[in-house]
Amino acid sequence: MSKIIDGKKTAAEVIENVKALVADLAAKGHAAPGLAVVIVGEDPASQVYVASKSRTAKECGFHSVQHTLSAETSEEKLLELIGELNADSSIHGILVQLPLPGHIDSGKVIQAIAPEKDVDGFTFANVGKLGTGEMQTAFVPCTPAGSMLLIERVRGQDLSGLNAVVIGRSNIVGKPMASLLLEANCTVTIAHSRTKDLPALARTADILVAAVGRPEMVKGDWVKPGATVIDVGINRIAAPEKGEGKTRLVGDVAYQEAASVAGAITPVPGGVGPMTIAMLMANTIVSAYLAAGLARPRF
Numbered sequence: 001m002s003k004i005i006d007g008k009k010t011a012a013e014v015i016e017n018v019k020a021l022v023a024d025l026a027a028k029g030h031a032a033p034g035l036a037v038v039i040v041g042e043d044p045a046s047q048v049y050v051a052s053k054s055r056t057a058k059e060c061g062f063h064s065v066q067h068t069l070s071a072e073t074s075e076e077k078l079l080e081l082i083g084e085l086n087a088d089s090s091i092h093g094i095l096v097q098l099p100l101p102g103h104i105d106s107g108k109v110i111q112a113i114a115p116e117k118d119v120d121g122f123t124f125a126n127v128g129k130l131g132t133g134e135m136q137t138a139f140v141p142c143t144p145a146g147s148m149l150l151i152e153r154v155r156g157q158d159l160s161g162l163n164a165v166v167i168g169r170s171n172i173v174g175k176p177m178a179s180l181l182l183e184a185n186c187t188v189t190i191a192h193s194r195t196k197d198l199p200a201l202a203r204t205a206d207i208l209v210a211a212v213g214r215p216e217m218v219k220g221d222w223v224k225p226g227a228t229v230i231d232v233g234i235n236r237i238a239a240p241e242k243g244e245g246k247t248r249l250v251g252d253v254a255y256q257e258a259a260s261v262a263g264a265i266t267p268v269p270g271g272v273g274p275m276t277i278a279m280l281m282a283n284t285i286v287s288a289y290l291a292a293g294l295a296r297p298r299f
Contacts, residue, residue, distance in 0.1 A: 002262040005150050005230075011274035014149070014299055015060060018281045021297050022061040025288060033288035034063040034091040035119070035280075040078060040104065041071035046097045053095065053277055060281050063090055075104045079112050086114040092291055093119035093284035116290065119283035121145075121176065130179045136296060139283050143211075144177040146275025147230050148184070149299065151207060154228050154264045160185040163204050167191045167218065167252070168211035173232055177209055198222075210252035220257025229258055229265040232272050 022032060035057045039050045050066065057064035067081060078100075085094050094117045100106045110118075115125035121141040129138035140148075155162070164186040168174035174190060181188045191201055192212075202208055202222040210218045211232035223229060233252030242248065251268030259265050266272055282299045289297055 002229075002259045003154070003264040004259075005154060005228075005264050005266045005271060007146070007150060007266060007271040007274045010150060010153060011146070011278035014275070014278040014282055015056070017297075017299060018060045018278075018285050021285045021289070025285075025292065025294075028292070028294070030288070030292045030294075031090060032061055032063045033093070033284050034065065034088070035093040035095065035284045036065040036067065036085050036088075036091045037095045037097065038067045038069070038078070038081065038085075039097040040069045040073050041101050043099065046099075050097050053280060056277050056281060057284070060285075062281075062284065065091065071101050073101075073104075075108070078104060078109055082109065082112045086112075086117060089291075091117065092287040093117055093280075095120055095280065115139075117287060119280055119287060121283070122172070127171070127176075130176055133183055135183065137290070139287070140180065140279075141172055141176045142276045142279040142283065143173050143232060143272060144180055145279040145282070147173075147177060147209065147232060147272050148180045149279070150230060150266060150272065150275060151228060152184075155207070158185060159207070162186050162206040164188045164207040164209070165191055165202055165205035166209045166211065167198070167202065168209075168213070168232070170211065173211040177211065177232075181207065181209075212252050214252055215250050216252070216254040218253040218258065220254060220261050223258045223261045225261055226263040227261075229253060229262045230272065231255070231266050231268050234268060234273060 054064050054066050085091050094113050110122045115123045118126050121139040126139045164181040166174050166178045169192045178188050178190050199222045203224050207228045209230045215235035215237050231251035231253040235250050236247045239246045239248040249269050
């Protein structure tokens with residue numbers, strides 16, 4: 001049986017590190033890091049995510065601000081708010097919760113965030129920095145950053161000579177994940193829905209990252225014996241065994257099958273998920289340190 005990679009434990013360690021850095025920042029005479037979260041509309045899943053982010057920010061000792069706007073808010077008004085937050089020196093991180101209502105151009109809104117406050121790592125400036133290896137000032141999207149930390153806990157920081165396969169090519173996970181693995185000296189292949197003989201390609205991976213959004217798509221016989229498997233997927237499927245109308249969470253990997261082959265694997269839930277919010281806090285404290293002219297903290 002493979003080693004279970006405990007995302008909750010690692011996330012808790014990141015949060016404790018963030019708290020210590022907040023105390024260090026205060027000791028040096030600087031204000032607490034400020035995180036502003038903007039939510040537009042009443043999407044229930046978004047409400048849960050935002051509440052969790054705000055709660056964790058307060059736990060870390062941040063100056064936490066939440067802007068809850070009606071679904072009818074115009075794009076112009078939202079951009080105006082982003083401009084105000086960009087200019088506010090007490091705010092070090094700005095996060096706009098997606099999805100936004102249909103009448104608002106999400107891309108336009110995300111690109112309006114000042115790159116130095118883009119703690120989600122979605123602006124073109126941060127994407128470009130990551131792609132060119134400018135890691136000193138780049139903000140990396142939180143889910144790939146957290147996944148990478150979990151990989152390092154198993155494999156160490158230098159991944160020279162290892163083959164990595166990333167299944168999924170999204171801008172939020174797949175592409176930045178590939179950039180991080182390249183930076184760590186992996187040989188990286190990005191696979192997707194049009195990849196020929198995906199199972200055979202997956203079997204070449206020492207590190208296999210599944211970020212495709214299809215429940216239990218990656219089967220046990222896709223996994224190379226001893227591989228490190230990072231399951232980014234969070235899918236809700238029917239669970240009739242629990243009762244009528246009940247559901248359960250699964251990843252993109254058929255966990256029980258893969259766990260019998262892999263050297264190490266993240267569970268769902270409890271794997272990559274907790275790392276996403278932890279890395280958001282890490283990015284925010286990094287932004288505060290950089291704004292104060294201090295050396296970038298490492299995680």
